Amino acid sequence: MAKLFYSFGIIIFGLTLGVAAQILHRNGVLKLPLPVDEMRKLLQKIALLGLNPVAIMGAIWIARIRDPGLLALPFIGFFALSTGGLLALGAAHIMKLEPKKTGAFFGCGSFTNIGSIGALVCFVFLGEAGFALVPIYKLFEDVSYYAIGFPIAKYYGGTKENGIDAAARLKGLLRDPFILVSVSGLIAGALLNLSAIERPAFYGTANAVLVPLSTVMLLTSIGMALRFSLIGRYIRESVSVSLIKFILVPFIIFMLARSIGFGDMEDALPLKVVIILSSMPVAFNALIPPSIYDLDLDLANSCWFVTTALLIVVLPVLLFVLRCI
Numbered sequence: 001m002a003k004l005f006y007s008f009g010i011i012i013f014g015l016t017l018g019v020a021a022q023i024l025h026r027n028g029v030l031k032l033p034l035p036v037d038e039m040r041k042l043l044q045k046i047a048l049l050g051l052n053p054v055a056i057m058g059a060i061w062i063a064r065i066r067d068p069g070l071l072a073l074p075f076i077g078f079f080a081l082s083t084g085g086l087l088a089l090g091a092a093h094i095m096k097l098e099p100k101k102t103g104a105f106f107g108c109g110s111f112t113n114i115g116s117i118g119a120l121v122c123f124v125f126l127g128e129a130g131f132a133l134v135p136i137y138k139l140f141e142d143v144s145y146y147a148i149g150f151p152i153a154k155y156y157g158g159t160k161e162n163g164i165d166a167a168a169r170l171k172g173l174l175r176d177p178f179i180l181v182s183v184s185g186l187i188a189g190a191l192l193n194l195s196a197i198e199r200p201a202f203y204g205t206a207n208a209v210l211v212p213l214s215t216v217m218l219l220t221s222i223g224m225a226l227r228f229s230l231i232g233r234y235i236r237e238s239v240s241v242s243l244i245k246f247i248l249v250p251f252i253i254f255m256l257a258r259s260i261g262f263g264d265m266e267d268a269l270p271l272k273v274v275i276i277l278s279s280m281p282v283a284f285n286a287l288i289p290p291s292i293y294d295l296d297l298d299l300a301n302s303c304w305f306v307t308t309a310l311l312i313v314v315l316p317v318l319l320f321v322l323r324c325i
Helices: 002-026 036-061 068-094 099-110 114-131 141-157 166-173 177-194 202-223 231-259 266-277 284-292 297-309 311-324
Strands: none
Touching: 002 036, 002 114, 002 202, 002 311, 036 114, 036 177, 036 202, 068 099, 068 141, 068 231, 068 266, 099 141, 099 231, 099 284, 099 297, 114 202, 114 266, 114 311, 141 284, 231 266, 231 297, 266 311, 284 297, 297 311
């Protein structure tokens, strides 16, 4: 119960802080040191370029990954994102959504909140050992988004020259500081893990602060851009994407992970990580394609809000399932 309250507290606090800052700033009550958009980007840079790599390095430093079968973990992560997108396209066809709604709905089905909420839940529920597997699971996340997700969204938007094409995005991955720093943290942690150097005792305490602090910063940046208008118009789409994110994808990925033996590795830790990360809500990144490709942004915003709010039900169920494994 304490783990649930702690997770809820971090998520609610971060989002509430961001929404409150946005409203107070708009009404002239609060004066931010930077414009709202710049403040959001600063918080994201501090979390993703500063705090997260240090936490990832420290967690992987002491991880005990003995089974070579874990090499399948990033492919499981990629398959989970792809499965969500395909199911969303199928659901959009059944609901007879128009192209601009279909493109936005596809992104909501595929793009998943692994990095902030998923990483936090793994850390709180499974400790540093579970948190250390998160960057491995999400290794192909950006490739999935930029090489597959964005081009598909662009197709449904009917744009020809709107934004950067897929080839340019793939080249940009090699220069993206967020990806480079994240991968560097993973590699540094792996090298330290293989060395004879002992991790300092204070690192565990530091990670207990860095991981939730990073999540608060990311969620605050999200809250500063939230818009709650028109959510009621997209109940059908929001319910459909919730079924995809919280039932269909987790079940498919669970069966796949168990079939390749994840339940027999490291006291079933990889299986538990896969269950958590494949059950996360719509990622905030799902709001980007509708913004740049003229898709239905209100639909994406509604699906993001509803699936994130449903964590109040999903997290207790996840904790129960993990205890049964």
